Amino acid sequence: MKKIILKPAKAAIILLSSAVLFFACNKVYEPIAGPTPPVVDAANTLTKKIASNTNYSILNAALTRTGLNAVLDQPNANFTVFAPSDAAFTASGLSLAVVNGLPVAQLTAVLMHHVIPNEQITAAAIPTTFPNVQKGTALSISSINLVPALSSTAIPIKMTIYPSRRAAGAWANNIPVGAPDAIIASNGVAHGVAAVIAPPSQILVQALSADADFTYLLAAVAKADSDLPANSTTSFQYALSQPLASLTVFAPTNTAFRNLLIPAITQVLVSNGVPPVTALAQATSLASTPGVFTNPALATVLTPTFLKGVLAYHVMGQRAFAPNFPTTAANFPTLLNGVIANHPGLSVNSSFTGPFATGLNVKGIGNLTAATAAPTTTGAVDRQAVNGVFYKIDQVLLPQ
């Protein structure tokens, strides 16, 4: 009897517990589904592809030595690398032995100057027009003393690089890109370059001061700025020492200034009644030192305004490397166009030896002939600074 009556209760227990076991699966803190993470290809990073390419063994050794191989091995990152081949290292005087002998810090800085982080720029993506695109490299220099306004956050100055492309080829700064898109990796692209792209270490004002051929130029700059308060942001000195600027300066040598000043002063003296021979001797004497710009006797002639006009005609607001100029002369605007908008500017052309630009001519409207840029020890004509490029030319350019 008891058993029979207990049956419904037992059945109820079984039913209840089976229902419980069926349903009782609580969820707690269920994760929220997000977008699926991108598939990572760690096997084909720049580091791994460079290491497996025999043309880049010195680069590979240098990357390994500096630890930058780890940076270029991040599969999720993006890089554009201008990769000097073994031949390029050697051409730049950096054999494997030399590379292994360099201080690590210095080698790291040089290598980082070849890397544009955060972007994958294939050769086809480099614009063919002027002005050049400006890209920050992985290399930065301390800005704390150079940019007082930003010192609290200590933003470092990015060393920039200028990829460019024309019908004849592509360049990084003035170095030819011999093998565009040489390595396409999962985290970036590497272009083979014909030489090491050495990073500049000085700003324009420092680079110009370091060369004794520019004492007249710097004196002219000082005279041109003399009617402005010290450190005025509109002064030439500020522009040349501003590390964030990016300029092209055609820098006439002392001889070029003397060649301009002596006839000009002679002419002024003659028109004031001084006999021509005496006038020439006096003019030669006056122009024999950079002090000519501050000579009171010439105060009415070499005025700051006059010099501003002349100097502005020597500066372009963008950075133009020699390969960026055409082989047939074409006109380019200068800072003078900021005052005289329709001024025709400078007529500039470059000449090439193979992919390297090895010559540059520039002619002002008032010049009879084009000035020629002097080559550096490496054979290039462009001289680099942190905030611009300059050419050492043999004539002062005349805007009219």
Place this chain on the structure above:
Amino acid sequence: MRKSIRLLAGWLLAVLLTTSASAQVSSIKGKINAADGAKESLAAVSVMVKGTTTGTYTDKNGEFSLTGNFKYPLTLVITGVGYETKEVNVDAATQSLAIDIKSSAVLGQEIVISATRVATRILESPVSIERVNAAAIQNAPASSYYDVVTNMKGVDMMASSLTFKTPTTRGFLGSGNTRFNQIVDGMDNQAPGLNFSVGSIIGLSELDVDNMELLPGASSALYGPGGMNGTLLINSKSPFKHQGLSFHIKQGLMHTDERFRDASPYFNWGVRWAEKISEKLAFKITSELVQAKDWRAADYRNYNRATRELIAGDRNLPNYDGVNVYGDENQINIRPIFNNFSAIPGYQTLVQSLPSQMFVTRTGYREDQLIDPNTINFKIGGSLNYKITNKLEAVLSGFWGTGNTVYTGSDRYSLVNLRMGQYKLELNSKNWFVRAYTTQENSGDSYNLTATTSLFNEAWKPSQQWVPEYVASYVNNRLTLGMNDAQAHIAARTFADQGRPMPGTTQFNTLYNFIKDIPIGKAQAGAPLGGGRFLDKTDLYAVEGQYNLTHLTKDFAEVLIGGNYRRFVLNSQGTLFADSTGPIGIQEYGGYVQVSKSLFEDLVKITVSGRYDKNQNFKGRFTPRATAVVKVAKNNNIRLSYQTAYRFPSTQQQWINLLVGGSLQLIGGNQGFRDFYNLNGNPVYEVVNGLPTSNVVTVTDFKPEAVTSYEIGYKGLNFKDKLLIDAYAYYGQYQDFLTRQVVMQNPATTRKLFSIPINSSEKIKTFGFGIGLDYRLPYNFSIGANLSSDELRDVPPGFQTFFSTPKYRTNVTLANSGFGKNKRYGFSVVYRWMDAFLYEGDFASFTLPAIHTVDAQVSYKLPKTRSIIKIGGNNILNQYYIQGAGNPAIGGLYYVSYAHNVF
């Protein structure tokens, strides 16, 4: 003069003579035993002389003694909970009356008080009501009596922690539910300042609970403002009735799967000592101690405060804000800082590629790194009862509790050394009562986790320093190391977090303890923005009384009148309320009258009641109620009711002034806030998805909220009185629904966010139903099931109601109150399910998944000592669940208990 003295003397003499003339002082002594089972003696059984107010209760040995001038023959009425009422004729004084009473298998015989404030059979209650008595609590599988409430139909329970449990009915689940009253021994149990009901922390000790009555639905008409959604009344045991020493020892085990923390013990020890010193004087002392490693809140999912939703992502996201991670709430837009770089060669490309806004949060700390919720809860209480006459009893009682726990309100709070006391003086007569009580709150060393951790971060490294470090590192990571955005953020955080104090270290503890002990908003050296501690010492003083005029009006109708007065004294020293200049007083008073009349030979009983309340900050309100009970057959009643209920905005809704979630200022609706923050002069704008719109919000006076509800119900016994069916359906409409709205001042500059209380002009509707079945099977088996539903309709899109209630929930219970040899064994199993629902809270809002739980217990009685041994468990399948956004995951609690002298 002399004449009057002589007259008085004569009268006195007459009285004395009369007394002695009929004074046949005799006594009746006896013992009451159960008629079946082990035939154990029964304590706390009422023995009344029929037709008089003379009576007593059996003591722990089942013995009773009545002394008086009895006229024989007389009839004794024996009533014991769970036993059939028995009448015994006594012809002469006797010392050895032996009475056996039979246990009652009939359902629905309980008497309830709270439905109409007059004793009524539960079957004839005019409104929905649920009741559990001490025996039911003993046989329930729940580890604490508060959990038993969950088994009633229509009840939702919010467990903020092991000891912090808040029941509610008909919506608005939350640990600070101000629409549901909890009344313990006649005292409103809501903490006057913190606005949560403290019943489970400082209420009655489990051994002292006599019964619990639950009134789902609007009940303001009798219980005053607040009971819009329901009222829970918990009543303690009288020391006259339940005597002797009782105690229980409950030893449990929690976290057995070690999912959230190591397996740890649970202790719950209780003691109650009651003594009847004489027929006139009795006292009781009760105490309970609970100690355990509490459930752990470990929701580390990412929460978007602007759109109020959980989103994907973890700390690797720059603006991650984990639910139970603190200090990471404030979304800082770092994008403008990048503009410093935009003119610099080499940076432009990056700066231009960045989105227009980049939000970053400080690195937070997980809850388990900040607190080790080692819950401790100690309660002590007692009463002194004195019978001035047979009809008049004075009660002086007090409850005091202290504890450490964690709860989720407008923010997540760690309650440390919270102390709360309630003290009462009451006079009870047959026809009237008057009581005065006070609630004394002291928040102790409690603090706000979010505020403390945010300020901890600021104290370690101010954001003015941390953010630039982060940005500089981010830029470097992108432009030197070639990292992508996500990697750069992660590395930038690592950089800016260098030297961050690690939890558990001396550095961390010293700083954290320093900040958490500093009051909110009180700047001091080392903590310029203040700390996270709140200093709440808000008190409530209340007086109330009731008079039943029925003995005067019985020819016409039953009439009841009552009234109350309350005074709140808000005192948080500016850490919670806008009371930095001194305590704020709020007064309210009200009165009610109820008239009942039976018609058509008791087939229909109509009750009409009305109540008027006035709060000093609001206009007076009248709330009527009308109910009818129609007896359709014996033990079958249909009830109909029309009720209105309303509530004055809570003390917090009136006066809170608290910064939460790092950036949101919660303010009260009092006029003073409008003037102080110049909310209309300097306009505030509507905020949608965290962004300001062009809509100006005009801040106006706010009003009490009201609900009008209509309900129909049926309660009846069927199938030879073995099946109790209780069903109801209701429809309600809210007026001036109180909610909060987030607005923004100065959207162009400071972007200051306020959360202001507002009345919605929308007519929000609520409806629901419930049905419960209880079936008595043979051999003491019983099976019960209930299903209930609550729903809110016509809620405008984007409107935050804080309804937080599942549409459906169900309970199924299978129990046996006595089987095996001498029916000493008992068991019960409860399965509970609640549907998934959107939880809306000030702290966080998101949808919670459905919950299934199973509770079970097996018990064995030791009749000689009236003791019971129980083995049981809550959530025996250890299926973790959460009942509120930000709340801990609650798992299984398994226990063995021994309770002495409890039945």
